[in-house]
Amino acid sequence: MAEAILDAVRKASERRANVVHHEMLQGLNTLAAIAVSAPLLGVLGTLPGIVNSFPGFDGEQWSIYAAIMERLAESLLPMELGLLVALLAFCTLKYFLARAEKFDVEMRDASYQLAKALERAS
Numbered sequence: 001m002a003e004a005i006l007d008a009v010r011k012a013s014e015r016r017a018n019v020v021h022h023e024m025l026q027g028l029n030t031l032a033a034i035a036v037s038a039p040l041l042g043v044l045g046t047l048p049g050i051v052n053s054f055p056g057f058d059g060e061q062w063s064i065y066a067a068i069m070e071r072l073a074e075s076l077l078p079m080e081l082g083l084l085v086a087l088l089a090f091c092t093l094k095y096f097l098a099r100a101e102k103f104d105v106e107m108r109d110a111s112y113q114l115a116k117a118l119e120r121a122s
Helices: 002-025 028-051 061-075 077-121
Strands: none
Touching: 002 077, 028 061, 028 077, 061 077
C-alpha cells in the first residue's frame, strides 16, 4: 500500500514538473524566430540603400567616392539594427533556457527528496 502511494506521488510530481516546464518554455519559439529573422530583415532593409548609393555622378572622382561612402554608411543602419535585435533576442533566449534547465534540475531533486522522505516516514 505504501509503495503504491509513493509511486503515485512520484508520478504526480513528475507530471506537474512537465506542465510547469512546458509553461516556462511558452513564447521562447517566438524569441528564437526573432533571433533568426532579424538579421535577414536587416539585409532586406540594407539592399535598397546600397542600390541607391550608386546614382550617376558628375564631378571630381574623390567627391564621388565620398558621396558613395556616405550613402553606403547610411544604408548599413538597418543591418546594424537587425544584428542588435538578433543578439539581444538570442541572449535572452539562452538566459531563459538556462533558467528552465535549472528549474528542471531543482524539480527533479525536490521530487526525489519528497519521495525519500515519504519512504522513510512509512
